Amino acid sequence: MTLHQLSYYLFPGQCILCKKLTRRRLDICLACEADLPWLLNCCPYCAEPSTTLLPCARCLQKPPVFSATLSGFEYRFPIDTLIHAFKDRQFLSSGYVLTHLAYRHHRQTLRNVRGEGLLVVPVPLHPRKNRARGFNQSLLIAQQLANLIPAKLDKSLLTRVIDAPDQKELPLAARKLNLKDNFDVTRILDGNRVLLVDDVITTGATITEISHRLVQSGASDVVVFSVARTPPSQPNTGALLQ
Numbered sequence: 697m698t699l700h701q702l703s704y705y706l707f708p709g710q711c712i713l714c715k716k717l718t719r720r721r722l723d724i725c726l727a728c729e730a731d732l733p734w735l736l737n738c739c740p741y742c743a744e745p746s747t748t749l750l751p752c753a754r755c756l757q758k759p760p761v762f763s764a765t766l767s768g769f770e771y772r773f774p775i776d777t778l779i780h781a782f783k784d785r786q787f788l789s790s791g792y793v794l795t796h797l798a799y800r801h802h803r804q805t806l807r808n809v810r811g812e813g814l815l816v817v818p819v820p821l822h823p824r825k826n827r828a829r830g831f832n833q834s835l836l837i838a839q840q841l842a843n844l845i846p847a848k849l850d851k852s853l854l855t856r857v858i859d860a861p862d863q864k865e866l867p868l869a870a871r872k873l874n875l876k877d878n879f880d881v882t883r884i885l886d887g888n889r890v891l892l893v894d895d896v897i898t899t900g901a902t903i904t905e906i907s908h909r910l911v912q913s914g915a916s917d918v919v920v921f922s923v924a925r926t927p928p929s930q931p932n933t934g935a936l937l938q
């Protein structure tokens with residue numbers, strides 16, 4: 697990431713949160729890193745934050761089409777602020793640091809997932825949104841992740857075909873409807889495993905829709921990676937306790 701490298705030379709190891717020098721090759725100090733809302737207990741399928749490591753009631757009832765979700769953090773302060781700074785103010789160091797930490801959190805699993813034919817695939821933005829923002833944040837995360845694993849990046853496997861209204865403004869049922877025919881897989885896969893990359897997972901509607909299309913197009917397995925996962929609206933105490 698050229699801009700990140702440039703900022704590193706200009707401000708070597710400055711913490712993105714407390715602004716102190718970090719004395720390490722990462723722009724976050726050890727104290728701020730330890731205080732982040734790491735995602736430790738969650739559903740193994742959809743990574744919804746929980747108090748246990750058991751599948752959530754929803755996934756237990758209907759296992760999702762993707763086999764696992766690897767998320768680094770709960771989507772709450774300061775992760776939400778850092779991700780907004782990354783997406784909306786092009787504060788690339790913030791995206792770089794969070795991706796690096798989320799990768800490290802799941803390094804062992806990602807090593808197990810790695811194998812011949814693994815494709816690292818970002819969730820695409822609609823071209824119009826991409827032009828307005830100047831970049832696709834999921835592509836930057838996927839690029840960095842593909843370098844770290846290492847694995848092959850495939851940034852043209854998925855395309856977004858309809859410009860949907862902002863998902864956040866719609867109720868869940870409408871979100872699913874709204875996503876219909878929203879993504880295309882551009883070629884047939886040869887049993888590849890796909891690591892599908894997004895910045896934040898909220899309802900899981902987008903990754904569910906894309907994973908269906910990937911499997912229909914010949915993917916053998918889809919594993920999802922995201923920097924952050926939103927907490928449930930109701931506290932999730934694990935399927936056995938509900």
Ligand SMILES: [Zn+2]
Pocket residue numbers: 711712713714715716724725726727728729
């Ligand atoms: Zn700090």
Ligand SMILES: [Zn+2]
Pocket residue numbers: 739740741742743744751752753754755756
């Ligand atoms: Zn779940």
